[in-house]
Amino acid sequence: MPSMVVIPTTGGPATRRVRVDKVHSIISNRIKDGEEQFLVRWNSDTTAPPLSWHSIRELARCLEVVQDYITSRENAKAPSRKRKSPDIGLEHERRASPYDRRLSLEIRTPSASRSPSISSVSTAPTVDVYNGALDTDENGFIFCRSAHGQGIAFLDVQSLPTDDMLRVARTSKIETANILIRAEYIRRLSKVVGKKIHLVNVHDYTTPSLRFQYVPEYVLREGVFRADLATQEGCQKCSPHMGRDIGCEYTKKCGCLEYAAVDVSRITTAEMKQEYDVALATGGSTLGFPKKFPYFTHGTKRQRTGTLVPFYLDSRHPIYECNDNCRCGPYCRNKNVQFGRQVELEIFKTGSGRGWGLHCKEDLFMGQFVDTYRGEVITDAEATRREQAGGMMKASYLYSLDKHQESEGLAQEDIYVVDGEFMGGPSKFMNHSCEPNCRQYTVSYNKHDNRIYDLAFFAIRDIPAGEELTFDYLDKEEADEEGDAPAGAVPCLCGAAKCRKWLWQ
Numbered sequence: 001m002p003s004m005v006v007i008p009t010t011g012g013p014a015t016r017r018v019r020v021d022k023v024h025s026i027i028s029n030r031i032k033d034g035e036e037q038f039l040v041r042w043n044s045d046t047t048a049p050p051l052s053w054h055s056i057r058e059l060a061r062c063l064e065v066v067q068d069y070i071t072s073r074e075n076a077k078a079p080s081r082k083r084k085s086p087d088i089g090l091e092h093e094r095r096a097s098p099y100d101r102r103l104s105l106e107i108r109t110p111s112a113s114r115s116p117s118i119s120s121v122s123t124a125p126t127v128d129v130y131n132g133a134l135d136t137d138e139n140g141f142i143f144c145r146s147a148h149g150q151g152i153a154f155l156d157v158q159s160l161p162t163d164d165m166l167r168v169a170r171t172s173k174i175e176t177a178n179i180l181i182r183a184e185y186i187r188r189l190s191k192v193v194g195k196k197i198h199l200v201n202v203h204d205y206t207t208p209s210l211r212f213q214y215v216p217e218y219v220l221r222e223g224v225f226r227a228d229l230a231t232q233e234g235c236q237k238c239s240p241h242m243g244r245d246i247g248c249e250y251t252k253k254c255g256c257l258e259y260a261a262v263d264v265s266r267i268t269t270a271e272m273k274q275e276y277d278v279a280l281a282t283g284g285s286t287l288g289f290p291k292k293f294p295y296f297t298h299g300t301k302r303q304r305t306g307t308l309v310p311f312y313l314d315s316r317h318p319i320y321e322c323n324d325n326c327r328c329g330p331y332c333r334n335k336n337v338q339f340g341r342q343v344e345l346e347i348f349k350t351g352s353g354r355g356w357g358l359h360c361k362e363d364l365f366m367g368q369f370v371d372t373y374r375g376e377v378i379t380d381a382e383a384t385r386r387e388q389a390g391g392m393m394k395a396s397y398l399y400s401l402d403k404h405q406e407s408e409g410l411a412q413e414d415i416y417v418v419d420g421e422f423m424g425g426p427s428k429f430m431n432h433s434c435e436p437n438c439r440q441y442t443v444s445y446n447k448h449d450n451r452i453y454d455l456a457f458f459a460i461r462d463i464p465a466g467e468e469l470t471f472d473y474l475d476k477e478e479a480d481e482e483g484d485a486p487a488g489a490v491p492c493l494c495g496a497a498k499c500r501k502w503l504w505q
């Protein structure tokens with residue numbers, strides 16, 4: 001039984017690249033003539049596609065597939081760690097691992113393969129027979145096409161890789177592949193809009209998944225609908241210059257603050273108090289009652305412009321920012337999160353079993369905005385499906401948009417969920433801590449849309465540059481009592497003195 005498969009190629013220049021859309025998976029690796037090579041299993045029109053060896057340089061356009069393979073290879077090397085380490089699931093296997101699913105291979109002569117009786121004469125229980133040839137398109141991309149005729153090998157595949165291939169693969173270096181994967185990730189980070197995002201790993205050669213796509217906005221998936229822009233009222237009684245040049249100045253007038261928290265300390269008269277009690281009892285509008293703007297503006301107190309005022313910092317009240325339909329202008333004091341991340345971040349490998357984490361490269365002030373959580377917005381049913389497919393120990397990137405569920409009486413199936421696993425921003429790497437330095441706040445630009453809003457992270461104390469940014473995944477007002485591990489509980493490795501011990505149960 002041969003230990004490798006060679007499909008004839010029509011040749012071409014040395015700089016050819018493999019076409020990513022034609023690759024099904026990579027199933028083995030080796031060093032040949034000092035060069036790292038990978039065995040590509042092709043997507044093709046044939047029912048079971050052929051295979052061919054390619055140098056890592058030829059795979060420069062499909063490094064995500066190489067990374068999938070390396071991840072499954074590493075997992076297979078240390079199977080016992082899979083059960084112990086909470087890192088489980090941080091590697092996102094999309095393809096079946098060649099180490100889990102073995103196919104064996106025989107090369108037959110074309111005439112023998114073409115015989116209709118080939119399957120019946122074979123001793124193997126299931127035999128896939130196919131053929132194919134490598135070709136290049138006009139751009140020099142290598143792809144595999146099904147082919148017939150003399151000189152084209154017909155392959156019977158039963159189980160692959162062979163034991164020989166597995167042995168070679170386990171001991172063959174993949175340094176160049178790792179370097180190229182890291183370089184590609186950094187190249188993609190450099191394209192992300194806003195301040196620079198760095199990547200640091202002093203623990204191993206791994207890189208976050210290239211399958212992840214950085215997106216600046218939510219990506220709405222099937223069954224998810226955003227409230228019409230026409231419902232996005234702006235504040236009409238405000239203007240850019242209402243004394244100072246800071247846009248909105250009077251909370252009683254500002255229509256965007258209609259549902260903001262009422263500042264009860266400024267309800268001083270008995271008459272106002274009575275009106276407010278009626279509004280509360282009847283669910284009437286609080287427009288006209290004093291509120292607080294969410295952010296400090298220049299000239300106020302010693303706090304930094306744009307940081308959350310204590311009133312909001314310490315509450316879980318939604319923040320309603322002004323929007324493009326407002327009359328308060330582009331520089332309104334009530335606009336902040338919508339301008340996006342303003343700080344340099346660093347994704348780093350924690351080395352403590354928590355996968356990757358996030359640092360800020362700059363000092364952060366208490367109340368300062370860090371970034372929003374982005375990703376695909378999916379229905380609750382789809383989130384449940386994805387969650388069940390992943391299992392309890394898989395890293396979770398699901399975030400429910402359920403802030404208004406109770407107050408608006410929304411049914412569970414009407415709740416949307418943000419999935420940051422495959423798409424999103426650097427905040428997907430923020431880990432949990434039972435004593436966090438950041439918190440997630442609800443920020444809305446459309447007070448009439450109670451199903452889609454921003455999840456925005458703010459510092460809840462001063463944070464020096466380089467300290468890991470964390471938030472409490474459960475954000476409970478009071479910590480749970482420690483106890484025995486409930487079934488399926490994921491251990492928390494935050495290391496805080498008051499750690500609750502379990503990430504979620």
Ligand SMILES: C[S@@+](CC[C@H](N)C(=O)[O-])C[C@H]1O[C@@H](n2cnc3c(N)ncnc32)[C@H](O)[C@@H]1O
Nearest residue numbers: 354355356395396428429430431432492493494
């Ligand atoms: C939103 S992700 C955070 C980024 C993640 N560390 C990564 O490498 O992609 C959430 C996952 O990170 C891991 N994690 C975060 N905080 C943790 C903690 N305190 N203890 C253990 N694992 C943690 C868990 O696997 C969790 O499901």
